Amino acid sequence: MERHTLVHRLVEQADKLGTEPALRYREEGVWHEISWDQYRMRALDLGAGLVDLGVASGDRVAMLSHNQPAWVISDLAILSAGAASVPAYPNSISSQVEYLIEHSESEIIFVADGAQLRKVQQVWEACTNLRYVILMDNDEDLADGERVLTLDAVTERGIKAGREQVEQRLAAIDPQKLATIIYTSGTTGPPKGAMLSHVNLTFMADALADVILLDEEDSTLSFLPLSHVAERLQGQICALSQGATVNFAESMDTIVRDLAEVNATTLLCVPRLWEKIYAKIQSGLEEAPPLRRRIFDWSIAQGTEAFELRNSGQTPSPALTAKLAIADRLVFSKLRAGLGMTHSRKFLSGAAPLSAQVGTFFASIGFVIQEAYGQTECTGVCNVNRRGHVKFGTVGPNLPGVEVRLAEDGEIMVRGPNVFLGYFKEEEATAAALVDGWLATGDIGAFDDEDHLRITDRKKDIIVTAGGKNVAPQNIENLLKPCRGISQVVVVGDKRKFLSALVTLDYPEMALLLEEDLSDHDACVDNPKVLAQVQAYVDEVNDTLASYESIKKFRVLSRDLTIEDDEITPTLKVKRRVVQKSYESLIDSMYAEKFE
Numbered sequence: 001m002e003r004h005t006l007v008h009r010l011v012e013q014a015d016k017l018g019t020e021p022a023l024r025y026r027e028e029g030v031w032h033e034i035s036w037d038q039y040r041m042r043a044l045d046l047g048a049g050l051v052d053l054g055v056a057s058g059d060r061v062a063m064l065s066h067n068q069p070a071w072v073i074s075d076l077a078i079l080s081a082g083a084a085s086v087p088a089y090p091n092s093i094s095s096q097v098e099y100l101i102e103h104s105e106s107e108i109i110f111v112a113d114g115a116q117l118r119k120v121q122q123v124w125e126a127c128t129n130l131r132y133v134i135l136m137d138n139d140e141d142l143a144d145g146e147r148v149l150t151l152d153a154v155t156e157r158g159i160k161a162g163r164e165q166v167e168q169r170l171a172a173i174d175p176q177k178l179a180t181i182i183y184t185s186g187t188t189g190p191p192k193g194a195m196l197s198h199v200n201l202t203f204m205a206d207a208l209a210d211v212i213l214l215d216e217e218d219s220t221l222s223f224l225p226l227s228h229v230a231e232r233l234q235g236q237i238c239a240l241s242q243g244a245t246v247n248f249a250e251s252m253d254t255i256v257r258d259l260a261e262v263n264a265t266t267l268l269c270v271p272r273l274w275e276k277i278y279a280k281i282q283s284g285l286e287e288a289p290p291l292r293r294r295i296f297d298w299s300i301a302q303g304t305e306a307f308e309l310r311n312s313g314q315t316p317s318p319a320l321t322a323k324l325a326i327a328d329r330l331v332f333s334k335l336r337a338g339l340g341m342t343h344s345r346k347f348l349s350g351a352a353p354l355s356a357q358v359g360t361f362f363a364s365i366g367f368v369i370q371e372a373y374g375q376t377e378c379t380g381v382c383n384v385n386r387r388g389h390v391k392f393g394t395v396g397p398n399l400p401g402v403e404v405r406l407a408e409d410g411e412i413m414v415r416g417p418n419v420f421l422g423y424f425k426e427e428e429a430t431a432a433a434l435v436d437g438w439l440a441t442g443d444i445g446a447f448d449d450e451d452h453l454r455i456t457d458r459k460k461d462i463i464v465t466a467g468g469k470n471v472a473p474q475n476i477e478n479l480l481k482p483c484r485g486i487s488q489v490v491v492v493g494d495k496r497k498f499l500s501a502l503v504t505l506d507y508p509e510m511a512l513l514l515e516e517d518l519s520d521h522d523a524c525v526d527n528p529k530v531l532a533q534v535q536a537y538v539d540e541v542n543d544t545l546a547s548y549e550s551i552k553k554f555r556v557l558s559r560d561l562t563i564e565d566d567e568i569t570p571t572l573k574v575k576r577r578v579v580q581k582s583y584e585s586l587i588d589s590m591y592a593e594k595f596e
Helices: 006-017 036-052 069-080 094-104 114-126 151-161 164-172 198-212 229-242 252-262 271-286 290-311 318-338 356-364 427-433 473-480 507-514 528-542 576-582 584-592
Strands: 021-027 030-035 060-064 084-088 108-111 132-135 148-150 178-183 193-197 219-222 245-248 266-269 346-349 369-373 403-406 411-415 438-447 453-458 486-492 499-505 551-556
Touching: 006 036, 006 069, 006 198, 006 229, 021 036, 021 069, 021 252, 030 036, 036 069, 036 151, 036 164, 060 069, 060 094, 060 114, 069 084, 069 164, 069 178, 069 229, 084 094, 094 114, 108 114, 114 132, 132 151, 148 151, 178 198, 193 198, 198 229, 219 229, 219 252, 219 266, 229 245, 229 266, 266 271, 271 290, 271 356, 271 507, 290 318, 290 356, 356 369, 403 438, 427 438, 453 473, 473 486, 473 499, 473 528, 486 576, 499 528, 499 584, 507 528, 528 551, 551 584, 576 584
Parallel strands: 021 245, 060 084, 060 108, 084 178, 108 132, 132 148, 219 245, 266 346, 346 369, 499 551
Antiparallel strands: 021 030, 178 193, 403 411, 411 438, 438 453, 486 499
16 A cells, blocks of 8 residues: 555554554543554544535644644544644644634634633634634533534544545545645744645655664654644654554653653653753752762763763773663663653654753763754754764754755755645745755754764854854853753844843752742842852853853843743744843843943
């Protein structure tokens, strides 16, 4: 059978794996399974129900839900009907939901529950094309049977109508045509709808298969939003193509417990989460007795030496292997158990740069993180570090079948079957992004002598100081963010004489570190102990930088940056323009002061 759409691959896996678990979810303290047979049946019957509701080939159908089996089932049902799915972030506010529905011209939206339904109801009148809302949680008290329907009711319609039409739709799908529209985070303006084809999705699944080495014995934990292309790859596309089981975390607060309960072998995290895990481990060490800290440091040294040897193709000596076994028994095995990762062996990071310091630390305890790079417009990945030769600080060589080159100004350009169709209803933006078949990523990078790509910054984020020096702020920020008690850092200084920074705090960690009550966040901006600690971090980082790159002044903010205030995206990327405008007077005050 041809594998040119995800639905074809679902049918194939169901034929092969049958009653084996495809999806797992936790409810009332118990893990439940959905087999591959059930997965196929539910997706195709729901797809038939959508056809019966009047969904035509080429239509767009929106989705607003947290990660759950109904998310991936609904997505594949939409594809089986010949339509395109349009996922929204579950933490979207009503105005963002309105924009997505209206801009995509969606006539139907799947919502998780009553809370998400209310967001739609608040803007329904403004959504001129919207005809139906489908409730994934099947709350019949909220369904009216006319415009608000339950998932079960639509599925039942499909069962009654039969699968003939949906099978005809599926057979007629042109794999080069639209499969999904993923709206970008919008760090520099309104979100744009990146159009991905069926080929984009299936090519990426196949290209990653030999890099991630996912197979039928693997299981993943899905907790990052499926509306983002990175989690979509792990939690649906790759798992579906390779027959791996997807476990849906009950919540962001239960990740460690859920990891341990399902014995997940594969884990995808954004760098901010890896950094938080690292900071938590370092925090525990601060309170440990001196002997325990010495044992930990010794163990990390053995783990780092062993990793560096293996990573360069060498084998650790018998003496080092013996030391590593002791380190594993005393430290590493306990860390893995505490993090719920006793069975985890494949670790991925993407969406933002991973600190080399953090990556090396995890590698020393046996968690070798494969950092990848890409963006929605190239279906999530164009470069990825390979197992056995990971280079922290880089995003690895090109993905097989993908071309990556640098423009004259260092901008990363990508060409291949993973490059998107363009932006929905945005011809000008599409023309700017696609240049002679190459995707202009907007990122600046450089290749090393082993063809590993290093990302230096966003093209639009490059700071040019008054002295004419070009500075990549992300590099500096990534040196400060792993510091204990630090949450976010935003470096500023475009057209200024020197660089400054806005710093937000991880208040619980900073309070523990300083043994200080920091419950009054407003007072923290002038707290001498806080300022001294941040200054110590800044001084340490400045020692590694050129003079023109060093941070001369900083201000501590009284609160963290938030999605609700439009300061960071749902993938935790900082919206620099928004932050700089919000704190314009505070930034100006740093440059008004005399600098010694």
